[in-house]
Structure formats: C-alpha cells, structure tokens
Amino acid sequence: MAARTLEARFERMSVNDENEYQKSKIVTTTTQLGHSTSRPNLYKVALQAGSANTVTAVTLPSQAAQRKGAQPPSPTRKPVASAVSRSSDELALAHVERKSATILIEQPSMKQFHLGMFEIGRPLGKGKFGRVYLARERTSGFICALKVLHKSEIQQGRVEKQVRREIEIQSNLRHPNILQLFGHFHDNKRVFLILEFAGKGELYKHLRKENRFPEWKASQYIAQMASALRYLHRKHVIHRDIKPENILVGIHGEMKVSDFGWSVHAPNSRRATMCGTLDYLPPEMLKPGSSDNSYNEKVDLWSLGVLTYEFLVGEAPFEDTPVMTQRRIARADMTIPSFVSPEARDLIKRLLVLDPEKRIPLEQVQTHPWIVKHCLKGERAANREKS
Numbered sequence: 001m002a003a004r005t006l007e008a009r010f011e012r013m014s015v016n017d018e019n020e021y022q023k024s025k026i027v028t029t030t031t032q033l034g035h036s037t038s039r040p041n042l043y044k045v046a047l048q049a050g051s052a053n054t055v056t057a058v059t060l061p062s063q064a065a066q067r068k069g070a071q072p073p074s075p076t077r078k079p080v081a082s083a084v085s086r087s088s089d090e091l092a093l094a095h096v097e098r099k100s101a102t103i104l105i106e107q108p109s110m111k112q113f114h115l116g117m118f119e120i121g122r123p124l125g126k127g128k129f130g131r132v133y134l135a136r137e138r139t140s141g142f143i144c145a146l147k148v149l150h151k152s153e154i155q156q157g158r159v160e161k162q163v164r165r166e167i168e169i170q171s172n173l174r175h176p177n178i179l180q181l182f183g184h185f186h187d188n189k190r191v192f193l194i195l196e197f198a199g200k201g202e203l204y205k206h207l208r209k210e211n212r213f214p215e216w217k218a219s220q221y222i223a224q225m226a227s228a229l230r231y232l233h234r235k236h237v238i239h240r241d242i243k244p245e246n247i248l249v250g251i252h253g254e255m256k257v258s259d260f261g262w263s264v265h266a267p268n269s270r271r272a273t274m275c276g277t278l279d280y281l282p283p284e285m286l287k288p289g290s291s292d293n294s295y296n297e298k299v300d301l302w303s304l305g306v307l308t309y310e311f312l313v314g315e316a317p318f319e320d321t322p323v324m325t326q327r328r329i330a331r332a333d334m335t336i337p338s339f340v341s342p343e344a345r346d347l348i349k350r351l352l353v354l355d356p357e358k359r360i361p362l363e364q365v366q367t368h369p370w371i372v373k374h375c376l377k378g379e380r381a382a383n384r385e386k387s
C-alpha cells in the first residue's frame, strides 16, 4: 500500500481518537481518579517495588507520531492476500520499526511518568480490580487508556503475581493485534497502566449485539488472531485465556488481544491452574494432575478453535452445565450447525483436536481456504460498509 494512503489512514485514526477524547467530559480530578468505595483499605500496600510515586521508565509516542503512524494500520483495510498470511506479520514488523524509530528520534531519553502528566477523560470500563479511563498525555497530546488498579484490592484479591506478570509480559509485546502497554507507574495506593486506546471497545459486546458474525468478518478476525498468537508463540508467550471478553476492537475494527493476566512464558514452572473460562479450556488443562509439562502453546490453538466456533454460531461449542462442559471437552464432543460453511467447519475440526500436537499450526491457519476465501469477500464487504 502506498505510503501516502497509510499516512492518510493514520491521520484519520488520530483525528478519530482526538474527537473521541474531546467528546469525553473531564470527569475527575487526579486525586479522585479511580477511587473505589467498594472495598476498605484493610491490607498492607502491595507492589511497592520502589518509593511512592516511583515511576517506571518508558516512552510514549507523541501525538505527531500517532499521526505519522505509531499506531498500527488496520489489517481490515489491507488488500486481501496481505490480510491473510505473511503480510499481517510484515505489518507487525513495520509497526515495531516505525515505533522504535519514533522513540529514537522524538523521545531520545527514557520518559518517567506520573499522574499529573495526564488529563483524564471519561471512564471506559470497570474490571474486577480496576477502572479504565480515556486519557491524554498533556505534553504530547497522546491519547491512551489509563488503567487504575488499587494496590489494596490487588492484594486482597491475591493477584499481585498476576498483575506483575501482565505488566512484565505485555510491555514487551509489539503487534498490531495486541493491545500495547506503553508503560506503568504507581503512587502509594495505586498502580497505573498506560495502554493503547481501543476505540471500538469490547469484542464481546459486538458479538452479543450481532449474535454471530458473518463468515467474512469472522475469518478476518481469526486471521488477525492467528497472526497475534503466532507472534506471541515466537516470543515463547502462551496467552492461555483467549476468549471474546479478552479481545478489544481498534478504531478500524481490528482485533486487539488484551488481558495477559494468565499468560506465561513457556516453559513454565507453575502448575496448571483452572485459570480460564471453562468453555475455552483445552482438554490437556482439564486433566487431573495436569502439570506444567502437560501442556504447551498449543492450548491457544484449542481456544482459537472455540473462538472460531463462537464467532460463527453465537455460542461456545461445549456450553453446558460445568460437569457436562468438562466431559464434552474431554471428548471434543460438539455439533457444528449446518449453516456453517464446509471450509469453516474444516478449520474448526482441525483446531479442536484432542491431541495438541495434531492441531493445525498457526501458519496453516493463516493460509487455510476459509481464511483466504472469506478475507477476499470481507475486504469487499468492509469497503462497501465504509463507502
């Protein structure tokens, strides 16, 4: 794609972000930010790696950089072949290169963050342990999402390790379909994560609204997920909790994998836990006595199969009572409705294979006939929607 077209796209994206931010009322002062009344501060402050207000060194692209292309291009607008296999990875690399260049050229020194550097906009959502706000870095104008976690709640929920892991892993990832963590800092009571803003919110909400996705859309989403997972696995990261609730949608409708709280570096020294949603758990993680040696990155392939099914059918393949779900997963016992195309059916069956080693590899997912066929149609449909 011509450089000029790409630049125009980034320009639009940045303006969209800016409009979104301007629409949002400044809702709170920095001292009120993320204040929670739900849980008393009964516990000692956790996660005090340094002194209060210690800041972690990181860099943020400037607003100019956001315009120039520090944000990833939308794979949905790519010409077909490119949206399918190699080009998604190439896009990822180009994205990393552009971003590194931006950081080197425009932000030569490592930047240290604190709350006063951000204007806080509307709340974007609330999770179990934190609230997320639209925010703008004052100097650069960079629009981002600021996730605020209360240390007392993190400790009370015994998720210190999970939060540390999430920060450690996510801050080292750069891919257009993975939500970027630009940096983090903390004060006495709170931890702040500076995240890429995903303009179209939660994928789960889109899926519930549409009930199920048309095949062209599902195939584009799965191609992007395969590209993101391939990147993760190359970096020896297993996500382990792939499901619609953990995927956000970028301003151009692109997938943004988030929530690395259950991800691990492989090989992993911890015992297997029942960490994910039951519906998405692979058979090898359900086995009694399953240990770190009993599964590998192929667990994400199983979850990708469940995701493909849920995108197309509107519900997960093994949805049942908890006991029955486990039994059905252990036998890969599912029924694919007749309205699902033969190509999609083939891909689902090749992903939902009991033997992890026999699951279709990600590079073959990216070139599977269902992906190739529907990405072509999808490109046309997406262009029609936009014009």
Ligand SMILES: Nc1ncnc2c1ncn2[C@@H]1O[C@H](COP(=O)(O)OP(=O)(O)OP(=O)(O)O)[C@@H](O)[C@H]1O
Pocket (backbone or CB within 6 Å): 124, 125, 126, 127, 128, 129, 130, 131, 132, 145, 147, 179, 195, 196, 197, 198, 199, 201, 202, 245, 248, 259
């Ligand atoms: N980077 C982002 N851009 C846009 N919206 C976001 C972003 N991050 C989070 N949100 C919104 O805020 C909500 C809460 O996010 P958060 O990460 O705290 O929790 P969660 O992962 O959804 O839930 P849980 O804490 O249960 O895992 C999300 O569901 C989403 O709607």
